[in-house]
Amino acid sequence: MAERSFKKEVGQLRIPAGEEFRGEGILAVTKALLQSGVGYVAGYQGSPISHLMDVLADAKDILDELGVHFEASASEATAAATLAASVMYPIRGAVTWKSTVGTNVASDALANLASGGVIGGTLVIIGEDYGEGSSIMQERSHAFAMKSQMWLLDPRPNLESIVQAVEDGFELSEASNTPVMLQMRIRSCHVHGRFITRENRRPAFTLAEALEHPKRDVGRIVLPPASFTHEHEKVRERWPAAVKFIRERKLNEFFDGDFSDIGLILQGGLYNGVIRALQLLGLADSFGNTRIPLYVMNVTYPVIDAEVLEFCETRRAVLLIEEGQPDFIEQNLHAILRRAGCATALAGKDVLPMAGEYTTEVMRDGIQAFLAAHAPHALAPAPTAVASPPQPAAVPLRFHPKIAALATVVPARPAGFCTGCPERPIFAAMKLVEADLGEHHISCDIGCHLFSILPPFNLGATTMGYGLGAASSAAFNVKGGRRSISVMGDGGFWHNGLTSGIGNAVFNKYDGVIVIVDNFYASATGGQDVLSSRADNPNRATNNPIEAAVRGVGVKWLRVIDRTYDVARLRDALEEALTTPEPGPKVIIAQSECMLNRQRRVKPLFNSAVKAGERVVKERFGVDADVCSGDHACIRLSGCPSLTLKDSGDPLKEDPVAHVDSSCVGCGNCGEVADAAVLCPSFYRADIIHNPTRRDRLLARVRGAAIGFLQRRRAARLARCAL
Secondary structure, three states: OOOOOOOOHHHHHHOOOOOEEEEEHHHHHHHHHHHOOOOEEEEOOOOOOHHHHHHHHHOHHHHHHHOOEEEEOOOHHHHHHHOOHHHHOOOOEEEEEEEOHHHHHHHHHHHHHHHHOOOOOEEEEEEEOOOOOOOOOOOOOHHHHHHHOOEEEOOOOOHHHHHHHHHHHHHHHHHHOOOEEEEEEHHHHHOEEEEEOOOOOOOOOOHHHHHHOOOOOHHHOOOOOHHHHHHHHHHHHHHHHHHHHHHHHOOOEEEOOOOOOEEEEEEHHHHHHHHHHHHHOOOEOOOOOEOOOEEEEOEEEOOOHHHHHHHHOOOOEEEEEOOOOOOHHHHHHHHHHHHOOOOOEEEOOOOOOOOOOOOHHHHHHHHHHHHHHHOHHHHOOOOOOOOOOOOOOOOOHHHOHHHHHHOOOOOOOOOOOOOOOOOHHHHHHHHHHHHHHOOOOEEEOOOHHHHHHOOOOOOOOEEOOOOOOOHHHHHHOOOOOOOOEEEEEHHHHHHHHHHHHHHHHHHOOOOOEEEEEEOOOEHHHOOEOOOOOOOOOOOOOOOOOHHHHHHHOOOOEEEEEOOOOOHHHHHHHHHHHHHOOOOOOEEEEEEOOOHHHHHHHHHHHHHHHHHOOOOEEEEEEEEOOOOOOOOOHHHHHHOOOOEEEEOOOOOOOOOOEEEEOOOOOOOOHHHHHHHHOOOOOOEEEEEEEEOOOHHHHHHHHHHHHHHHHHHHHHHHHHHHHHO
16 A cells, blocks of 8 residues: 555556657656567656555556556565566566666666676666755765666756656667666656657567567577676677767767856766756746756766767866766766877866765856856856846855854754554554663664664664664674663565574574564555565565564564464563574564554545445554643654643642643553553543444433532532641
8 A cells, every 4th residue: 555546647557659758757668668569667656766666566457458567576585586587588678676776676687687688678777865954874876887888868857858767778788789878856746747649559569478489599598608698799899889879879968058158967866956056046047048058967877988078178278067976977078188289178076076965056056156256257147137136155055144043942853653653552562672672782673773873772783774774783692681672563574584583593592582673564665565464465465473483484482462462462572582492593572553644544444434334443652731730751752643732720730741732542551651650640531422323322421420519519528728
């Protein structure tokens, strides 16, 4: 159950040739794949490319009509290995995943694929997750393209360029027998626009035909001596073929300007930001007309020497705008220019930051510094300006003293679990165990549970990769001292945690504790189904229990907690695992449905039932302000966004009391934590009944009368005491 459905939007994939397609970048990529005659698509979900997988899943009927095979892969390595279908057969294939983490996982398969080469066009669509909005380590995919010599496309962020890049990518792959990577930055994935469609095409050669007519070419298999010739083939044949195709098809673009003695060279994906930066400097307009000549590298690898020299030979200085580090392209351009004896000055990381996201503001400041040094006349107002006057080079907004002052007033708001998240009580239980047994080394994993490293839990020392939580504790398998704890989610478990974590722990007689968080979905990537999902998925085999897989690889000590909100039970299971004399890995499977997906599933059913007049009960929780002591230990052990503070209303109770706001989803975690930690009895549950029956109304009147009587009696006693 993905976080959103594209059932309505995928109808646009049927738009016939010659009509206008309007939509998001992800949808445009899907349409371009179908227009290109793709034969199969695979991938692994992850931001910012998750929605491409969701769109493809929702477009199953259209894919079936065209004879296109689609599957959600077990991992990025699985997806990359799927491209083997294009090694021996002229079938176009595409795969997708989040980069760079996904490309790390897939790199072994990609290296072998790039070594032997392909016959059918292969496209690796990578969601480049770089910048402050990213959730991963800050690296670039460029290194993978260089390492394995795969061509890297980075198109301008508009739908026409993106669609053209998909179509060109397949043709470039076939022309050079090389896999092609298509880099989709975050903004490219979600940019909206339009383009004129072409007709969807059935695969020219199908997978079924390949099975009926198998082929085999030992020269394409990565084994000696063929593997030694592949490197020479890359340099002598594939590279020249790629350069020739890129040059002839003009995949890179040149834009003229007023100042012929200077210019900007930029990655295609940065084009929109560069135009906006130039507009702020009065050097471009909102339609993309620029006064500074541009060389836009929609292909960032390989760099085309002849095009670089053609652009630079008549200019005194050029600025290369290359986001991130290392400065691969800048070093390459220096080599090209100096070997050719070109005297053009090349600026780059000297005026732009070495690392970090190139926002419009950053690029504006860099371009301004470049022009001030090499072409100050360009900063003077033009006789007929194409845009607003240039803005003064004031203190960058992020360093403005007023912004800094806000940090002393606005409290930090670290990322955290959603309201009602079933993973929250797991770490509350872990905190309670540490209060009794002391701190333990805890290895975290990629997924929602990684939020446990932040307040209020402050748990976890490392995270090494998706599904590698248990493997991250492998070195701590030593006698004496406390046992280590590791955490992984169900998505990570099926990704590679079963073998690299659980299997490795069994094989090496690991004596630590492994907690597997089973929330029924790959929640962190958008709520897609996994092998152990409880959903009845007509296209996937679900309901395969993690417990069976864990026992299957040899785990003997296993506890299954089928309701994570039972904090006391979780605490007891963790204490037992950490203290039992039984050797070998101790595995705890903590199960409860992801609350976000549960709300997506339950809310429509609830609303329909209420509308139909059915009796429906909604549970909500609250805090009795008279009983609450104002200690706030419940908040420190829970951290739920719906658990907040309010004034007690009692002049003798100065501290604010705990309060459950209207965002509560009724999970009951706050009360469970308070009970398990023996805090206070201030929490209560209220059942809100929609469409109550006569019996419900009668009970409400009786309860109201009884409560009213007790309140009046208490008030009378207090009045007598006051006298």
